[in-house]
Amino acid sequence: MGFLKRFFRGRAAVQQLPTGTITVDRHGRIVTSTVSSAYPQNFLRDIGRDVLALFSEARAAQMPLAEVSLHFGSLHITARELRGGAIIFLFPQTALLPTPTPSRS
Amino acid sequence: MEKKHKILILDDDADWLSLAREMLAALPSHPEILTATTGKRALALLESEPVRLLICDLKMPRIDGLQILAIVRRRYPELRTVVLSALEDEEFRSRAYALGVDMFWIKIEMQRNSKMFIECLESLLGRDDEPGFRGIQSKSLMDIIQMECLTRSSTVLRITRGPLVAKLWLQDGELIDAEAEGVRGEAAFRRILAWKSGTFENLPAEPNRERTIVKPINALLLETAQDMDENATPATPESIEDSAHRKTVWKLALLTREGAEFVISIPPEGMGEPEAIGATNIAPLVKWTRHAAAIARRLGERLEAGPVLQVGGQNLERQVLVLERGEKLFLVGWPADAAGNLMEKTKKLVASWDS
Numbered sequence: 001m002g003f004l005k006r007f008f009r010g011r012a013a014v015q016q017l018p019t020g021t022i023t024v025d026r027h028g029r030i031v032t033s034t035v036s037s038a039y040p041q042n043f044l045r046d047i048g049r050d051v052l053a054l055f056s057e058a059r060a061a062q063m064p065l066a067e068v069s070l071h072f073g074s075l076h077i078t079a080r081e082l083r084g085g086a087i088i089f090l091f092p093q094t095a096l097l098p099t100p101t102p103s104r105s
Numbered sequence: 106m107e108k109k110h111k112i113l114i115l116d117d118d119a120d121w122l123s124l125a126r127e128m129l130a131a132l133p134s135h136p137e138i139l140t141a142t143t144g145k146r147a148l149a150l151l152e153s154e155p156v157r158l159l160i161c162d163l164k165m166p167r168i169d170g171l172q173i174l175a176i177v178r179r180r181y182p183e184l185r186t187v188v189l190s191a192l193e194d195e196e197f198r199s200r201a202y203a204l205g206v207d208m209f210w211i212k213i214e215m216q217r218n219s220k221m222f223i224e225c226l227e228s229l230l231g232r233d234d235e236p237g238f239r240g241i242q243s244k245s246l247m248d249i250i251q252m253e254c255l256t257r258s259s260t261v262l263r264i265t266r267g268p269l270v271a272k273l274w275l276q277d278g279e280l281i282d283a284e285a286e287g288v289r290g291e292a293a294f295r296r297i298l299a300w301k302s303g304t305f306e307n308l309p310a311e312p313n314r315e316r317t318i319v320k321p322i323n324a325l326l327l328e329t330a331q332d333m334d335e336n337a338t339p340a341t342p343e344s345i346e347d348s349a350h351r352k353t354v355w356k357l358a359l360l361t362r363e364g365a366e367f368v369i370s371i372p373p374e375g376m377g378e379p380e381a382i383g384a385t386n387i388a389p390l391v392k393w394t395r396h397a398a399a400i401a402r403r404l405g406e407r408l409e410a411g412p413v414l415q416v417g418g419q420n421l422e423r424q425v426l427v428l429e430r431g432e433k434l435f436l437v438g439w440p441a442d443a444a445g446n447l448m449e450k451t452k453k454l455v456a457s458w459d460s
């Protein structure tokens with residue numbers, strides 16, 4: 001089977017979008033996750049690292065943020081700062097689901 | 106030999122596909138029709154065939170239409186896209202248009218108005234990237250207004266340019282009112298005529314609309330054309346200074362009217378200085394904005410999540426939104442309790458900023 005795959009590689013493979021919640025500590029390590037374990041962990045680490053960078057650079061710019069959101073065509077990421085780390089909500093934007101928005105506490 | 110365009114229809118319902126195929130056979134340009142029942146198959150076809158137009162359903166298992174549209178918008182920016190869905194939800198319509206689709210049709214409407222649907226598709230297939238207002242190619246807004254007046258029409262012309270919406274009220278071939286970007290009357294008319302491109306549609310006439318414009322349309326068109334010519338000619342240093350001052354005052358008024366706290370307009374590095382209204386000591390904010398946009402772009406590409414629509418942030422005092430328009434980035438600050446759809450308000454503000 002592996003032999004055939006060498007010649008017939010899928011050219012238009014589509015990556016699934018993550019859905020769920022992750023928490024990361026101040027070093028960007030994933031502490032908890034409800035995202036499917038089939039989803040690549042390195043992508044989740046990238047999300048955590050980038051979100052922490054947005055928070056820390058906003059602090060450096062004298063504009064500390066409690067929440068950041070990144071809206072893409074098919075994915076919404078909302079993150080809240082959590083004692084140096086963050087809780088990150090991942091919402092794929094599909095036609096079947098309404099856009100969930102976490103309410104502000 | 107005349108080149109035949111290819112149309113790809115994506116729908117998980119095979120019966121619907123054959124019905125649509127039959128219907129599209131009526132297109133005067135006789136394009137080649139390809140069909141796919143899954144998003145994966147559609148992407149494979151787009152990879153291998155030079156498709157001109159994609160007609161896409163929204164509600165499909167595994168990968169839905171919005172995900173497909175987000176992918177194709179990024180991979181094939183020249184591809185025309187039409188959503189044909191049974192979902193009559195305004196939210197999906199606006200999400201689809203936010204992804205840059207050319208048309209959104211409800212399946213029942215399409216069956217009821219099949220002739221109009223076919224005409225729209227034919228227009229999409231033939232349309233080249235020319236400036237002008239959609240619907241009538243290569244015609245300026247002045248031409249369109251003159252045509253309406255010459256035919257003594259009574260109508261409301263709704264003109265859209267990105268998130269900006271303007272209206273012109275015509276009664277028996279006379280322009281009676283105009284509204285754009287929060288202004289009414291002649292001033293609004295002048296602003297609208299400065300728009301170089303957009304889309305327009307005819308709405309039913311409103312004969313009871315209050316009249317704010319009494320000048321004949323030809324006089325107004327002439328004056329506006331003269332103003333535009335004068336603005337295009339080289340200016341003296343004094344007039345440049347005056348014009349810069351007027352622009353700043355106008356931007357401040359816009360900021361106040363919309364209720365925003367500040368706007369920072371950031372050109373690409375090395376292509377000019379950032380400009381701020383309502384904020385001081387902007388260097389760290391400019392740095393954060395540029396970095397936030399770069400992070401979002403990189404993450405979007407890595408996750409294959411589609412184009413970046415916005416980056417936002419909030420604390421107890423304010424909310425900020427980062428928006429990209431053309432080559433520029435905009436950081437817009439709003440009060441924490443700002444009401445309404447901030448994304449739409451920010452888009453409107455940014456679209457007016459350099460107009």
